[in-house]
Amino acid sequence: MQETVSRFSNRAENYWRYRPGYPVELVEFLSRKCGLNRSSVIADIGSGTGILSELFLKNGNPVIGVEPNDEMRQVAELLLKNYPHFTSLAGTAEKTTLPSAGIDFVTAGQAFHWFDQEAARLEFIRILKPEGWLAVTWNGRRTGGNRFLVDYEKFLLKHGTDYAEVKRRYPEAAQMSGFFRGEFKHAVFGNRQILGFEGLKGRALSASYVPTEGHPKYPQMLAALKDLFEKHVRDGKIVIEYDTHLYCASRSSMM
Secondary structure (H helix, E strand, C coil): CHHHHHCCCCCHHHHHHHCCCCCCHHHHHHHHHHCCCCCCCEEEECCCCCHHHHHHHHCCCCEEEECCCHHHHHHHHHHCCCCCCEEEECCCCCCCCCCCCCEEEEEECCCHHHCCHHHHHHHHHHHEEEEEEEEEEEEEECCCCCHHHHHHHHHHHHHCCCHHHHHHHCCCHHHHHHHHCCCCEEEEEEEEEEECHHHHHHHHHCCCCCCCCCCCCHHHHHHHHHHHHHHHCECCEEEEEEEEEEEEEEHHHHC
16 A cells, blocks of 8 residues: 555656646536536545646535645645645545545546555445445546657557556456446547647656656656657657546435
């Protein structure tokens, strides 16, 4: 568990600067389909640098960010300090430290695949109000559709430290069905990043499986990334395309 928590300790700045945000359509969907409103209390689990938390703060929601990694949590506290309805807690998905039955929506973003899913599921049920909802979302980077996306996937497979292993952790619909154990909703939204080379570099280095400066594979990785950028750049930019997946279920359907 500690190894998982510490994977991002030296990546917090690149994470908040260069990870994609979440589309506002996600909030709109939860409002239409799950009863989200501005008074709904959100517990954002594995909140990291606050990327998903900020989406709900902008909607007017009170948000409790629960994050075990000190460096990531401290970045969120700094970036979100002007939102009076943001609270930051040190905790995990399996032990949030939150009281029982006090949360309207539990959300989990890009950290979901690191959770002990059975322990987290029971914890989410515990902290949700009887009429509460769980919403799990992540930005799934497209690995095909144009030559850059294909070549970037090849780059990660070649130069990543344990990319293939981490990739296997991301759940598919069948696994999410096993997690919820009841009726759930699934929606997909388009998302993208338009980046120069420094943005692409920061995006790569925000991932736990890409070697950072000081790692023996770092120089080779950086040279290959520069070559990849030069091969595909148009007007100084490249585009990374994503499918933002949203899975949501009511607490009552998870019982």
